[in-house]
Amino acid sequence: MSPLGAHVRPAGLGMPGRGAPPDLTDPQAERYLAAVMTRLPGTARHRAEIIAELRSGLLDATDAYRAAGLTAEQGCRMAIGEFGDPARVASGFHAEIAAAQSRKVAGTLLLTGPLVGLLWIATALCSHLGVRFAIPWHHAGAAATEAGLLLVAAAVAVTVCAAAVSLGSTGSLTRWLPDRPGRASAAAAIAGFAAIGADGLGLALLAAQLDLAPGRLSPVPACAAAVASLARILLARRAARHCLALRATLS
């Protein structure tokens, strides 16, 4: 018995490890866990982790009933009854899953944003040097380029603000402020769509430049930036939709 095990088990209630059966649960326990699992949204990994924790809790509860004299099967049935309706248990996790996913999406957008941005800046700088100090992107039309860059800046600002709201309404601040997984999911989705806007505009500016002055682009950083933005558009689209779907599961 490890010191931790001794600590976490209240005295007099079956000791796991001493005569405890291996962790092959009763078929009724597995049916119960499967019923909870099918009602959980979120990533496969997150769901598996939740089910693993519930399984160990069910086994502990079953052990306690066995120690009190019940058979394994009776103990398991009692433990399942004690855990509660699978739909109710699963719905209790909906907010946690929505919050976790929102935080992941918001954090990823905030981390990848500067990287993709640097690639675009590198493209502009390299192309600028390559065209003998001409104004970068000049050939795409100065006014259109300026407007495009302003729009990119606006989209980046929306992404950053929405991602910050998403992280703020589900993290440590919830010690003092209300916990808002629904708001976090919506904000993460907005951040995702705004990031798609920023990346899409970057690609549009690149396309305009290619169309008007194809020879005046530094190809390596331009390709890297385009690939990075394209990948981010695809991933952000999926992530934003997922956040909205999770938001819909919140009652």
Added chain:
Amino acid sequence: MRAEALKGHLDGILLAVLEPGPRHGYAIMEQLRVRSGGQLDLPTGTLYPALHRLERAGLVRASWSEAGGRRRRVYELTPAGRGALDTERGAWSEFSAAITTLLRPASLEPSAP
């Protein structure tokens, strides 16, 4: 005591159960039962999301640990969790003192002049 009656206090109660040291989900449930003298009627399954919420707020820390051949997720208070528990205790003392005074039968009130 139904889960509804606990609304708003479950977080504080969970922090109090974790105050003596780390515990896993089922041990927390048993402690809730023992400490409430069996008065607490809460489906065990609803305890876990509450613990995950506390973890997200940084009030508890969770880690997987293995004991007796079984992997369990063990929760322990963070310093912020201890602070939140103190705050919750103070707020509850004030609230319960006020309600106790308000609910006192009129016959026990000091007579008005």
